[in-house]
Amino acid sequence: MNNHRISIMLVGVIFLWGINVVMIKYLTNFYPPLALAGIRMVLAAVFLLPAxxxxxxxxxxxxxxxxxxxGVAVFCIFLHQLSLSWGIKATSATHATLILALNPLLTxxxxxxxxxxxxxRNKLLGVAFGLAGILLIISGKSDTVGATLLGDGVMVVAMLTYVLGSLCVKKGTIFVPPLVITTYSHLLAAPALIVLGLFANPVWMYExxxxxxPLSVLLFSSWFSTALGALLWNTGVHHIGASTASLFLNGQPVVGLFASALFLNEQLGWQHYLALIFVLTGVSLGTGILNSRQKVTP
Structure with missing residues (x-):
């Protein structure tokens, strides 16, 4: 599989994950956040198992x-979902976005x-451009009043767990295909999230x-954004490595921003379009997708 096909695949993943942020925000009107995480993982595992x-x-x-x-089940799914749900509630969206934007650099x-x-050098330049794009996105926000040291710390945990999980994906695909890694990690993590949800949530759904x-959005989020997105992401990590694939994560908040403008009528400014250019430049530099001769070993 060549580098261009992998890049197109990972761009598709980022679109799925970017709109997933909007869908999850919508679904929290009908499900508690921790219960929603468990339900989504169970549905994702059921979707992947027949394959x-x-x-x-x-x-x-x-x-x-x-x-x-x-390792993928513990870090990339269970601990990441848990810390992400808790951290976003305990700190500001600006701090959460900035901390998660450190993922490519640490990876x-x-x-x-x-x-x-x-x-x-190109990877480091790609990280720098991507981080600059994220800073442009959050520069116009003024919600840092809601930030707390505890919440920031939990968001750091959320970022670290996903980085470690991505490294486990790369290690695991030496022995088994990405489909097996994705399916079995979801099968292991989903029951743990359900059990935790049973203790944490007095109710599992609202009126x-x-x-x-709500049910249609839940199924799309679970089957396509979560299950298919994770499978394609793990396949990309297998082919081009965790560090190169992580550069595409810079595009997730950009996609989420434009999806929010489209579906939630949020306003966009010049800095958001400039951020898109920065992120695209960073991904192009770091992954080498502008070099048509670059190939990736299957």
């Missing part, structure tokens, strides 16, 4: 693959140190949760 079983039934997973699969550094992915639109 693993269909070709020839259940296939045994090598013992060496279970540690990275468990690039840790991937170079822990799994020996090459650390190039109107099973109406047509």
């Amino acid at each position: 693993v079983l269909y070709p020839g039934g259940w296939q045994p997973v090598p013992r060496t693959a279970w540690w990275p699969i468990c 690039t550094l840790l991937a170079s140190w822990l799994i020996r992915e090459p650390l190039s 109107g949760a099973l109406d047509f639109w």
